[in-house]
Amino acid sequence: MDVELRGITKRFGSVTANRDVDLKVTSGEVLGLLGENGAGKSTLMNVLCGLYSADEGEILIDGKPVAFAGPGEAIAAGIGMVHQHFMLIPVFTVAENVVLGVEPTGRFDHLDLRRAREQVRAINDDYGLEVDPDALVENLPVGIQQRVEIIKVLFRSADVVIFDEPTAVLTPQEVEDFFNIVKGLRDDGKAIVFITHKLNEILEIADRISVLRAGEIVGGGEVGELNAAELAELMVGRPVSFDVKKTPFDPGEVLLEVEDLTVLRDNDDLAVDRIDLTVRRGEIVGIAGVQGNGQSPLIEALTGLRRVAGGTVRFKGRDITHASARDRHKMGFAHIPEDRQRTGLIPAFTIAENMVLDSYYEDRFSAGPNMRWSAVNAAAAQAAADFDVRTKSVFNTVATLSGGNQQKVIVARELSRDTEFLIAAQPTRGLDIGSIEYIHSRIVEAREEGDGVLIVSSELDEIMALSDRILVMFKGRIVAEYDGASAEKGVVGLAMAGAAA
Amino acid sequence: MTDPQPPGTLSDQLLDRAAPDRTAFEDLVVVPILAVFIALVLGALTMFATNVDLPTIGRSYVALLEGSVGSLSAISETLTAAMPLTLAGLGIALGFRAGLFNIGAEGQVLIGGMAAVIVGFSFDGLPAAIHLPLALLAGAIAGGLYASIAGWLRAATGAHEVISTIMLNLISYRLVDYLLRLDFIQREGRADPISRSVLETAELPRLLTWIDANLRLHAGIFLMLAAVVVIHWLLFRTKLGFEFRASGASPDAARYAGMRAGLIIVLAMGMAGALAGLAGANQGLGVLGRATPGFSAGIGFDAIAVALLGRSHPYGVLLAGLLFGALEAGGRQMQVDAGVSIDLIGIIQALIIVFIAAPLLVRSLFPWAFRKLAKVGRE
Numbered sequence: 060m061d062v063e064l065r066g067i068t069k070r071f072g073s074v075t076a077n078r079d080v081d082l083k084v085t086s087g088e089v090l091g092l093l094g095e096n097g098a099g100k101s102t103l104m105n106v107l108c109g110l111y112s113a114d115e116g117e118i119l120i121d122g123k124p125v126a127f128a129g130p131g132e133a134i135a136a137g138i139g140m141v142h143q144h145f146m147l148i149p150v151f152t153v154a155e156n157v158v159l160g161v162e163p164t165g166r167f168d169h170l171d172l173r174r175a176r177e178q179v180r181a182i183n184d185d186y187g188l189e190v191d192p193d194a195l196v197e198n199l200p201v202g203i204q205q206r207v208e209i210i211k212v213l214f215r216s217a218d219v220v221i222f223d224e225p226t227a228v229l230t231p232q233e234v235e236d237f238f239n240i241v242k243g244l245r246d247d248g249k250a251i252v253f254i255t256h257k258l259n260e261i262l263e264i265a266d267r268i269s270v271l272r273a274g275e276i277v278g279g280g281e282v283g284e285l286n287a288a289e290l291a292e293l294m295v296g297r298p299v300s301f302d303v304k305k306t307p308f309d310p311g312e313v314l315l316e317v318e319d320l321t322v323l324r325d326n327d328d329l330a331v332d333r334i335d336l337t338v339r340r341g342e343i344v345g346i347a348g349v350q351g352n353g354q355s356p357l358i359e360a361l362t363g364l365r366r367v368a369g370g371t372v373r374f375k376g377r378d379i380t381h382a383s384a385r386d387r388h389k390m391g392f393a394h395i396p397e398d399r400q401r402t403g404l405i406p407a408f409t410i411a412e413n414m415v416l417d418s419y420y421e422d423r424f425s426a427g428p429n430m431r432w433s434a435v436n437a438a439a440a441q442a443a444a445d446f447d448v449r450t451k452s453v454f455n456t457v458a459t460l461s462g463g464n465q466q467k468v469i470v471a472r473e474l475s476r477d478t479e480f481l482i483a484a485q486p487t488r489g490l491d492i493g494s495i496e497y498i499h500s501r502i503v504e505a506r507e508e509g510d511g512v513l514i515v516s517s518e519l520d521e522i523m524a525l526s527d528r529i530l531v532m533f534k535g536r537i538v539a540e541y542d543g544a545s546a547e548k549g550v551v552g553l554a555m556a557g558a559a560a
Numbered sequence: 561m562t563d564p565q566p567p568g569t570l571s572d573q574l575l576d577r578a579a580p581d582r583t584a585f586e587d588l589v590v591v592p593i594l595a596v597f598i599a600l601v602l603g604a605l606t607m608f609a610t611n612v613d614l615p616t617i618g619r620s621y622v623a624l625l626e627g628s629v630g631s632l633s634a635i636s637e638t639l640t641a642a643m644p645l646t647l648a649g650l651g652i653a654l655g656f657r658a659g660l661f662n663i664g665a666e667g668q669v670l671i672g673g674m675a676a677v678i679v680g681f682s683f684d685g686l687p688a689a690i691h692l693p694l695a696l697l698a699g700a701i702a703g704g705l706y707a708s709i710a711g712w713l714r715a716a717t718g719a720h721e722v723i724s725t726i727m728l729n730l731i732s733y734r735l736v737d738y739l740l741r742l743d744f745i746q747r748e749g750r751a752d753p754i755s756r757s758v759l760e761t762a763e764l765p766r767l768l769t770w771i772d773a774n775l776r777l778h779a780g781i782f783l784m785l786a787a788v789v790v791i792h793w794l795l796f797r798t799k800l801g802f803e804f805r806a807s808g809a810s811p812d813a814a815r816y817a818g819m820r821a822g823l824i825i826v827l828a829m830g831m832a833g834a835l836a837g838l839a840g841a842n843q844g845l846g847v848l849g850r851a852t853p854g855f856s857a858g859i860g861f862d863a864i865a866v867a868l869l870g871r872s873h874p875y876g877v878l879l880a881g882l883l884f885g886a887l888e889a890g891g892r893q894m895q896v897d898a899g900v901s902i903d904l905i906g907i908i909q910a911l912i913i914v915f916i917a918a919p920l921l922v923r924s925l926f927p928w929a930f931r932k933l934a935k936v937g938r939e
Contacts, residue, residue: 364816385818394816402816405809412802417817419802428798440574453574 060137060218060250061085062107066116069102076102077274079116084219089241089251091265091282093258093294095491097461099274100254104221107252108140109133139217141208143224149197153190153207154179157214182213186243202233209240220244221252226260227489230349231519232556238264256294256491258287259520270294295492303499303524306507308544310527311340314480314511315361319370322353322360330356332535333370338480338511343502345526345543346515349555353535354515355397358484361513362394363387374480388417391479393505395469395486397515399462403469406458410450413457414439414472438475446471447497463494470501481505481512487521499525519555523548533557586930587919588871594922594929595915596883603908607900620898627893628886634893636768636777640847642885643780644669644839644859649866649877650791651707651835656872657795658828659808664710664725665836666860667732672703672837673844674736677851678745680758680844691761696783696841703837704830706732711829715822721829729860737853747850755851764846778846784878787835792874794831804828836860865913884909 064082068075076099084090094100105111107118109127117124120136127133147156158175165171179192188206196204205225212220222241226234241264245251255261261268262282269279270293278293279285291299315338322331330353338344348354359365361372363384372380374390382390396402404413415424415435424435439453448467450460457465466486473481483502487495502525506512516522522529526543531554539554600621607617628638648665655662676699683691710728713719739745740753747756764783768775795801806814807824815821839859848855866884870876891905915922923930 362816363818383818383820384816385820388818396816401810402812405806405813407809408806412806416806416813420799425799428800430797430799430802432797436575437571440571443574444571450574452576454577 061121062138062219062250063119063122064103064107064116065119067103067106067113067118068115069099069106069111070114075274077106077113080271080274080276082269082276084250084252086218086248086250087245088266089245089253089264091261091268092252092254092271093256093261093268093290094254094271095256095294095493096463096489097491098271098294100271101223102274103271104140104223104252104254107133107219108138108221134215134217137216137218138221139212139215139219140221140223141205141212141225143227145204145208147196147204147207150195152193152195153199153210154192156196156207157192157211159211161215178214179210182210186213186240186247188240200233201228202230202236205229205233205237206240209244217249219250219252221254223254224256225253226255226257230517231552232349234260258290258294261290262287272296291492299492299496303503305503308342308527310342311509313337313339314375315513316373317361317370318373320357320360320367320372321369322356322365323368324356330535331360334535334537336530336537338513340509340511341506343506343512343514343525343527343543345522345529346513346532346537347519347522347529347551347555348515348517348532350517352532354484354532357532358394358397358482358515362392362482385417385420391477393473393476393478393481393510395466395473395481395483397484397488399465399469404457404465407456409454409456410443410448410460410468411436411439411453413468414442414453414475416472418472418476442471442475443468445475446501463490466490466494466498470498474501474505478505478510481510482515483512484515485517486514487516487518495521519548519552523551531555586923588876590929591919591922592869592880592912592916594926595912598915598922598925599908599911602911603904606907607904612900616898616900620894620900620904623894623897624887624890626890627897628890632768633772633775634889636775637889637892638882638886639781640776640778640885641888642881643784643846644842645862645866645884646784646878646881647787647839647842648836648859648863649870649881650787650874651832651839652863652867653870653872653874653877654791654795654804654835655828655832656867657801657808658804658824659811660711660714660825660828660832661722662707662710662725662829662832663722663864664707664728664860665832665839665863666856666858667725667729668703668707668833668836669840669843669856669860670732670736670854671706671840672699672833673840673855674739674755674851675699675702675837676762676841677755677758677844680762681756681850683762684759686761688761691759692764692845695758695762695845696838699837699841699844700834701837703840704834707833707836708826708830711826714829715825733854736851740851740853745851753853758845758849762845763849764842776847780842780846783838783842784881787838788874788878791835795874800827836863839863862909865909868913869916 062084064080067077067080069077080103092100102111106113109130109132125136154172154175157179163171163174176192182188183190188210190203190206190210196207225237229237241251253261253265265282267281268285268290270277270290272294317334317336320331320334324330334357346354356365360367363382363386367380371378379387400406405416419425419430423438424431436453443450443453446467448464448471450464457468486502487498502512514522514525523546528543529541529546529551530537531539531551533555541551604617627634629635648669652662652665676695679695679698706728710721710724713724714721737753740755745755747754764778764780766776766778768777795805803819803824806817806819807821811821840856843855844851862884866880867877869880887905887909891902894900895902
């Protein structure tokens with residue numbers, strides 16, 4: 060089945076999300092739709108799958124114009140979408156989730172789960188998905204949950220499958236499996252739309268690429284004709300440098316010393332298992348690892364947010380194993396948390412309020428019990444200007460900002476004061492290239508000023524680009540250490556998968 | 561992209577406040593006004609459906625107006641009824657801001673009022689300048705400590721404050737019953753549970769007796785106004801208020817920012833309880849002069865509605881408290897003049913809350929009101 064979008068324009072009030080977009084995807088082909096966050100990719104696909112109706116333009120299926128009044132009609136026409144955030148019911152089994160809304164029923168509305176299971180198994184076998192139809196969704200890893208979403212789409216006999224940022228939640232190993240599934244679908248004659256802002260992925264999986272910027276198609280072509288640099292420039296609108304400029308590695312005294320650190324999860328499982336770790340001044344230490352191998356508990360322990368079960372943490376020679384988060388903040392710790400929406404910011408608060416979320420108690424911003432709001436506002440405005448936060452006013456709420464600008468608010472808050480040690484967890488997750496470039500340059504700047512920097516990221520490219528020293532974390536242990544300048548990506552990737560353990 | 565500007569001017573530009581959001585204005589002002597209006601209309605329909613004839617309905621609403629703002633005496637009654645509602649409502653609002661759903665104001669009113677009355681009838685011979693503040697303080701502290709139990713349970717064990725404050729309400733009813741039969745509290749020569757009378761030195765003095773001896777307006781009004789100002793200052797001008805609001809808006813982000821969640825919960829609950837306790841003291845020392853079983857009379861529950869209607873903003877709570885006070889005072893007049901049961905007032909109050917909670921419903925009922933305002937707002 061071939062689908063064509065012709066001259067699609069979609070407006071929200073005075074904002075034009077898509078302008079005159081032409082797009083075509085044919086069966087047996089993977090179309091990569093590349094664009095930064097906010098470029099209008101999701102809006103376009105929501106038009107295609109019937110969630111929005113276009114203000115102008117038309118959708119053609121096999122050359123015939125169609126109009127979808129809602130997602131139900133788009134599904135009936137054979138268009139299925141796997142959303143970035145899964146829409147599964149955790150306490151239901153795989154089979155129950157798959158048939159939800161189109162349940163096979165027998166007499167007296169009897170739910171025929173046996174038939175559902177068989178159908179799920181059949182799809183499983185056809186595409187090599189290997190999902191147990193009777194497993195509870197909540198017990199499945201994210202990668203398998205995504206397969207459940209794929210089965211859902213296939214169960215509704217979709218011929219066009221849209222993937223919205225499908226790899227954002229996957230580990231490198233899962234990404235590989237996922238690509239194989241996508242190739243299987245393509246070879247079976249499905250038309251696939253693959254939405255992403257990750258260049259290397261799109262070059263690997265797509266047959267044809269279209270680049271969307273500010274709601275318009277700005278270029279594209281067959282995958283062989285394009286290279287990463289050209290695509291990045293199309294996407295961002297200016298030349299982009301992938302290399303992080305760093306001064307030669309010249310570490311100073313030891314700043315942070317971790318010995319035998321053991322940390323437990325909330326359910327008392329072992330999360331961090333007797334780790335040793337040092338960070339020196341002027342050094343960026345990167346911790347690579349697939350998510351869920353104890354990185355988050357490690358960071359929480361180092362920032363004073365989680366109780367340490369054993370071992371010691373010393374900062375500039377002083378034992379801070381049990382110091383509170385506030386005490387560490389006073390010592391010059393800066394912390395960029397991994398989840399900016401939940402733990403890094405308060406979306407309903409203004410930019411100014413968020414800028415002082417962890418420093419409001421300082422004398423600069425308060426006097427006795429009172430806040431000095433004029434000082435807060437002035438400092439926040441200065442920081443927002445210095446750190447390139449794009450907004451009209453610091454009195455706007457953070458919720459109104461894009462992801463990249465939200466992250467810049469956090470970086471501005473953490474780095475605009477005198478810091479000694481920076482812990483950054485997933486500092487660029489889900490951000491566009493421009494913001495990534497900017498945040499990386501700020502992190503390197505902190506190193507240049509003599510701060511110790513600890514970065515935890517599941518993006519291996521990010522670790523490789525920034526780190527002076529790379530540690531690989533696997534099942535709560537540091538299993539390998541590499542020199543940042545000479546490490547090979549393949550070797551580190553294998554260690555992440557547990558090869559060095 | 562805009563041209564690069566020197567950082568100084570850019571940071572100055574960032575200090576511009578956007579014009580107040582029209583939607584926010586509509587939600588804060590227009591929706592509540594229309595909610596009250598719809599509630600009154602539905603109240604009239606309720607009366608009509610229960611065979612009250614039209615003239616009586618008209619008379620009852622006239623009485624509602626007269627009884628609430630129609631005379632000096634009516635205004636005095638409205639204010640008197642508004643005081644405890646506003647005080648306890650401020651406490652609930654403070655809890656909301658800190659992310660706590662305090663259902664226990666009723667119990668805190670009882671415990672606070674009880675403590676204030678006990679201090680009020682003890683200490684014979686103390687000058688009023690010491691005795692009255694002491695009695696008020698006792699009310700605030702008792703209410704605060706009582707609420708802190710729920711706060712502590714939440715902080716230390718994770719027990720949800722909705723459950724624990726409801727349970728504490730039940731305990732407080734029986735506790736007051738028990739206390740009222742103790743020898744040193746029960747009025748001499750009485751078999752029923754009623755406390756001794758508050759001494760004159762601990763009474764909140766009536767303010768308008770020089771005009772008419774029956775005017776009940778008392779000095780609690782200053783307490784109410786001061787509380788509104790203090791809570792506004794606390795929430796929006798202090799570090800503690802910033803911590804309260806941050807914890808309420810996002811407990812995780814507050815914890816990551818180094819705020820001490822447990823302490824904040826206990827403090828916020830304690831302050832909420834202190835305000836409810838003050839509301840109880842206000843009743844005990846200003847209106848009743850003694851304690852009887854259930855003297856809180858639902859103030860703690862009405863206060864939840866007041867806090868919701870006031871959008872958890874101190875000034876909003878004051879206005880909501882005044883409105884509910886007016887409904888209560890006017891409702892009594894309505895019962896006398898038109899013979900309509902005062903229960904109707906309860907229905908109207910409940911309807912107001914329903915419509916406040918459903919702004920989209922109000923918007924769809926009165927689309928013209930919002931469109932018209934949109935034009936005014938742009939000018």
